[in-house]
Amino acid sequence: xxxxxxxxxxxxxxxxxxxxxxxxxxxxxxxxxxxxxxxxxxxxxxxxxxxxxxxxxxxxxxxxxxxxxxxxxxxxxxxxxxxxxxxxxxxxxxxxxxxxxxxxxxxxxxxxxx
Amino acid sequence: xxxxxxxxxxxxxxxxxxxxxxxxxxxxxxxxxxxxxxxxxxxxxxxxxxxxxxxxxxxxxxxxxxxxxxxxxxxxxxxxxxxxxxxxxxxxxxxxxxxxxxxxxxxxxxxxxx
Numbered sequence: 001x002x003x004x005x006x007x008x009x010x011x012x013x014x015x016x017x018x019x020x021x022x023x024x025x026x027x028x029x030x031x032x033x034x035x036x037x038x039x040x041x042x043x044x045x046x047x048x049x050x051x052x053x054x055x056x057x058x059x060x061x062x063x064x065x066x067x068x069x070x071x072x073x074x075x076x077x078x079x080x081x082x083x084x085x086x087x088x089x090x091x092x093x094x095x096x097x098x099x100x101x102x103x104x105x106x107x108x109x110x111x112x113x114x
Numbered sequence: 115x116x117x118x119x120x121x122x123x124x125x126x127x128x129x130x131x132x133x134x135x136x137x138x139x140x141x142x143x144x145x146x147x148x149x150x151x152x153x154x155x156x157x158x159x160x161x162x163x164x165x166x167x168x169x170x171x172x173x174x175x176x177x178x179x180x181x182x183x184x185x186x187x188x189x190x191x192x193x194x195x196x197x198x199x200x201x202x203x204x205x206x207x208x209x210x211x212x213x214x215x216x217x218x219x220x221x222x223x224x225x226x227x228x
Contacts, residue, residue, distance in 0.1 A: 004157070031214055043158075043203065043218040056215060091157050095214065100146040100165060100207070103216060105157030 002026065004106035006092050012112045018080040021109045024073055025094030033093040033103055034067055034077050043091070049075065050097060082113045117141045118206050120219035128227050133191040135222050137204030140185065144206040148216065149178060149189045152201045161202075162189070191224075199226045 005024040013019055025032050033048040047057040052069045060067070064083070069075040079086055089110050093103040119138045127133045135149075145166040150158035164171040164178045164187070171178050177190045191198055204219040 033215070042220045045215045045217075048215055050214070093157075097214070100163065101214075102148055102160040102163055104160060105150075107155070107157045 004092055004094050004104055006090075006106035006109050008109060009107065010110045010112075012114065013082060014114050015083055016081045017113075018078065019082045019086075019111060019113075021077040021090050021092075021111070023075045023077070023092030023106060025075070025092070026104055027073070028096065029094035029104075030072065030097050031095045031101075031103075032069060032075050033095075034075070035091040035093065035105075037089045037091065037108070046077070084113045087111055087113050115140075116220075117144075118204055118217050118219040120202075120204055120222050122222050123220070124223040124225070126225045126227055127194050129196060130193045133189075133194045133198065133224055133226070135189040135191075135202050135204075135224065137187050137189075137219055138185055139187075139206050141206070141208070141217075142185070143208040144217075146207045147178070147180060147187050148205045148207075149176075150203040150205060150218075151198075152203060152221070158203055194226045196226050196228055199224060 007022045031050050034046040037043045046059045047067045049069045067077045089108045091108045093105045095101040095103045117140050148163040149161040151161050152158045162173050162176050162178050164180050180187045201221045201223050203221045205216040207216050
C-alpha cells in the first residue's frame with residue numbers, strides 16, 4: 001500500500017527564498033493535514049482540508065504561509081518569503097472522514113532556512 | 115496552553131518487562147485518543163486508539179487505558195521488545211466534521227534495554 005508521500009525529504013535554502021512542500025495523500029482519504037514539528041512547540045497542526053476545502057487554518061503562523069489542495073491527490077504548503085525561524089520538519093497526514101479515523105503520516109520534509 | 119501533556123520526556127525499560135507511558139489532558143471535550151510511535155527520520159505511525167465510551171482497548175502487546183474522571187490515559191506494552199524503542203506521542207480530538215484535528219503531547223522517548 002502506498003502511504004502518504006511527501007517531497008522533498010530535505011530542503012536547504014537561503015532566507016527570503018520561496019519554499020514549496022508537496023504531499024500526495026493516501027488514495028481514498030478525503031482529509032489532509034499539514035503539521036510542523038519543532039523542538040520548542042512539538043507537533044502542531046497548521047491547516048487541514050476536507051474534500052479539498054480548507055476547514056481550519058488557525059494554526060498557520062502568518063501570511064507568509066499558504067496551502068492549497070487543487071485536487072484529491074495533491075497538496076502544497078508554500079512559504080514566501082522564508083525565514084530562519086521556519087526551519088522545522090513539516091509533516092503531511094491524511095485520513096478517511098466519518099467517525100473517528102486515525103491520521104496516517106508521511107515521512108516529513110526537513111526544512112533548513114539559512 | 116498545553117491541552118495534552120506527557121510529563122515524562124524519557125523512559126528506560128528492560129527487555130521483556132512492561133512499559134507504561136502516561137498522558138494527561140485538560141480539555142473535557144476530547145472524546146477520541148490515540149497513540150503514535152515515531153522512529154527517527156520517519157513520520158509518526160498510528161499504534162492504537164480509544165474512544166471515550168470505553169476504558170480499555172487492546173491490540174496484541176499494546177493496551178490503552180482511559181480514566182475519564184482523572185483525564186488520564188496510559189499505554190502499556192507487554193512484553194517490551196528492542197524494536198519498541200522510539201518516541202511515543204499521545205494525541206486527542208473531539209471528532210466530528212470540522213473537529214478532526216489532533217492535539218499532540220510532547221512525546222516520551224522509550225528506550226528498551228536488551
